[in-house]
Amino acid sequence: MNLNRRNLLAGGAALAGLSCLGSKTRADGVAEPDVPEDAIILTAIVKAKPDEMEAVKAALMTMVEPTRQEPGCLCYNLHQSKSDPTQFLFYEQWASKETFDAHGKTPHMKALGGKLKGKTDKGGGATSYELL
Numbered sequence: 001m002n003l004n005r006r007n008l009l010a011g012g013a014a015l016a017g018l019s020c021l022g023s024k025t026r027a028d029g030v031a032e033p034d035v036p037e038d039a040i041i042l043t044a045i046v047k048a049k050p051d052e053m054e055a056v057k058a059a060l061m062t063m064v065e066p067t068r069q070e071p072g073c074l075c076y077n078l079h080q081s082k083s084d085p086t087q088f089l090f091y092e093q094w095a096s097k098e099t100f101d102a103h104g105k106t107p108h109m110k111a112l113g114g115k116l117k118g119k120t121d122k123g124g125g126a127t128s129y130e131l132l
Contacts, residue, residue, distance in 0.1 A: 035074065035131050040094040044126040048086040052119035059115035060088055066108045072099020087123075 035041070048056035060078055067076045074093035081087040094100035103109055 035093060036095050038096050039074065039131065040092075040097055040100040041129040041131055042090075042092050042126050043129070044090040044092065045124040046088045046090075046116070047121045047123040048088070049119055049121050050086055053086050056086075056088065056116060056119050059112060059119075060090075062115070063090075063108055063112060066106070067103065070099070070103055070106065072096060072102070086121075 046056065046060060057080065064076060064078055067073055072095035074095055075091065076093075077091045079089045079091065081089070092100075094103065
């Protein structure tokens with residue numbers, strides 16, 4: 001098989017286009033995810049005390065994998081601010097209010113409060129959104 005740069009680029013473009021099949025595409029060519037109408041979309045901010053940043057980060061990281069395995073979890077991503085490393089942000093998408101409520105009752109979510117006790121500052125909170 002004789003591959004050249006043009007064939008590789010054309011094949012890559014074709015594969016990239018496959019991600020748009022079966023979903024809406026935004027003007028910039030990025031596939032829009034299929035999100036149910038009653039989905040819960042939110043951000044949650046956690047602000048660590050400066051001397052507790054690594055402990056808070058470790059506690060928050062324990063949430064990612066088990067939460068992604070929960071029924072109804074469409075997206076669960078943890079971010080750390082580049083300008084203020086003591087600030088963490090969760091971006092979450094849940095299939096429904098019921099699945100989001102169930103998340104709050106999981107053992108890993110219940111344990112998080114104890115792991116963060118005395119290690120965070122005010123300045124956090126959660127905000128719900130609607131996908132437009």
